[in-house]
Amino acid sequence: MKIQVLGSSSRGNGYILTEGNETLVIEAGVSLSEVKKALKFDISGIKGVCISHEHGDHAKYIKQYIDAGLTVLALPVVFEKWKIKSHFAKEIEFGKGYRIGDFAIIPFEAKHDVPCAGYLIIHESYGTIMFLTDTFYSKYTFKDLKLIMIECNYSDEILDKNISSGKLPYVMKKRLLTSHIGLDTTIEFLKANDLTKTDAILLLHLSDGNSNEKKFIEKVRKQTGIPTYAMDKNQQYNFN
16 A cells, blocks of 8 residues: 655645555545646546545635546535535545445544544555544544544643743634643544554654654554654655
């Protein structure tokens, strides 16, 4: 499984998953032109796009993907928000299964400040990938996860220091606690899951000011025993 990161922050989110000659795009927070560049301008292998929720850093380029004739999976409110009406727009329901090429996709509920979906993505030749971002916790646990892509937005320690120093207003903490997942909660969630088959943990959507990439990687790796990486723009990984 090849993972390409086009963006993993509030400036825009986009991930490309490729197995064999099939590609799945996750999020539409970066333009289709960026996807084309990453794929050397050959988008014939793209089987579809999954979007987690309606916010612009995850969905603002949705029309570009629809206009290109790509099937987009998202919650109904996402298409409503961006005024999309097309037979390429596929409305999803939590707990139901969908197939795009050889990718089997099961959306599950995430807890954000708007309706939000996490995804189980299963490809027969690789295994199961879990994608979860923009949530403050998950009520689900999973087995046989080969790859985990999960938000790790902030640490309480750094956030509290920024608030006490006046860099951030206190209201920001209240918003983060009810919309994004922090380091400690991410670790608790990971340890509650079956990691016996996990190749790697990929940390998504780290806050520019409320995180420490090196320390986050070290702590998650130490607590889980699994190779851990932080997703930055223009990175690429291969997991076989």
